[in-house]
Amino acid sequence: YYVLCICKRVKTEDGSPLGNKVYELPGTTIFGNTFDFKDLTPAGLFKFVRDCNNRSQGKSVLSYYPVTPLYSIVKAEDAVEFFQSTELLQKPIFYQLLQDFLGDGLLLSSDRKWMHRRKMLTPAYHFNILREFTTTFKEESIRLVKRLDSMPTDVVEVHEISKEFALNSIIETALGVKLDDITGSAEYRQTINQIEDIFLERIFNMLFYFNGLFRLFGKYEKYKRHLNIVHEFSNNIIQKKKEEYRQKQKGATEDVDEFGKKNRYAMLDTLLAEEAKGNIDHQGICDEVNTFMFEGFDTTSTCLAFTIMNLALHPEAQAKCREEISNLGEFTSLTVMDFNKLMYLECVLKETLRLYPSVPFISRKCSTETRINGLILPANSQIDVHIFDINRDPKHFPDPSAFKPERYFPENTVKRHPFASVAFSAGARNCIGQKFALLEMKVVMVSLLLNYEILPITKVEDLNLEYGIILRTSEKIHVKLRKIAK
């Protein structure tokens, strides 16, 4: 072990002691940091990482896993070279644990395939396309309010409502079908959660990083069954849409569905058009669709849940949001331009993402020996960027745990470090869906604020944050929704 580690040791470029540049995390056993995570719960892992990053006092953290040094960045200043790099674009091993689920979709792919797909998919998130999606977001928001109105209690668990809204919205915008119209939608929602649970079990047990061992001793059969369910779900819709697309090309059908409604644009349409040009095959389409649905669902629903909680806990911010939307006009006639004007609400969303970034850290693999921040990392090292810690650096955000949307007022951001808050990541592999996500969240928040006063139940002190595929809480978050008389 030590021989291998010595071969893979990190060095400084100028030969100075490593301790000047990084905090070297002492391992819990003679096998470096290999077993540091063993037996940790998701909340325990979250605490363990915060504890390491606090102990480093702003320095990056260096740890050693089997023949893989891990360099963890916790400050905006140290993230500059990372985000500006044109080399650090490959995803490391633990992302590959999602490979069976997402294939070579945009999140996991690398090199030419990623570049080609990124270019191909960028138009699917263009302003004009977002304009089309606004109607879907409004319809789903109205449906959500109807469901909330019919509930026997005014106490709600925020994830429950945010998840349903986000999944319905992403499926309709990505695939062009309403979740209600499809059989198996409840099963799909549940299965996504079960896939996440098995993914986490693999994360905590490094032996299960190896596919062979996972197949022999892990929950592989169960995992395969879950994957079949979600893949079949998206595959069926893709097949149906493909047929519709073919008929449309032949001029055999109108651009209307079976109920006579005009078909709206969906991201899948971009992919089908590219398939017709020979730029992507059926498997590629499935991978990209599964990636949209996965990336666009939990991330947005988590941010929405924390936003609802923050507004409940900060009535003054809620009042400002309501004042901002008071002169907007009829909800059903609002346009993307109207939502773009909601600057205070946008600050609320950004401040929520600063405090609770749905993706708390990102990682890259060094495909070759890499020089970064005065260090030489051997090939195959991993670099993590801890968005959670960067976003809470008191140097850029004094009183960092406090919820203060005004931090994002234009006059307060001009002099701030460009990577001081990076919830959507930055650089070439930043989030392709960030404008989509902000618009979607604004629409549903406007609808909730027009209909309900949001009152607090759960407090921040009641919550323990934990690592899932995305940031989660061990406890449920509850708020009270008091209907506003019209």
Ligand code: HEM
């Ligand atoms: C609040 C909502 C969201 C947050 C906080 C968020 C955050 C992120 C972050 C941090 C990354 C970088 C991941 C990495 O480097 O490993 C990312 C990538 C990505 N996101 Fe988002 N995301 C959100 C919503 C969405 C939505 C709604 C979609 C699609 C509709 C989406 C699609 C993607 C895709 C496809 C990538 C991979 C991009 C690439 O590697 O080229 N995201 N997101």
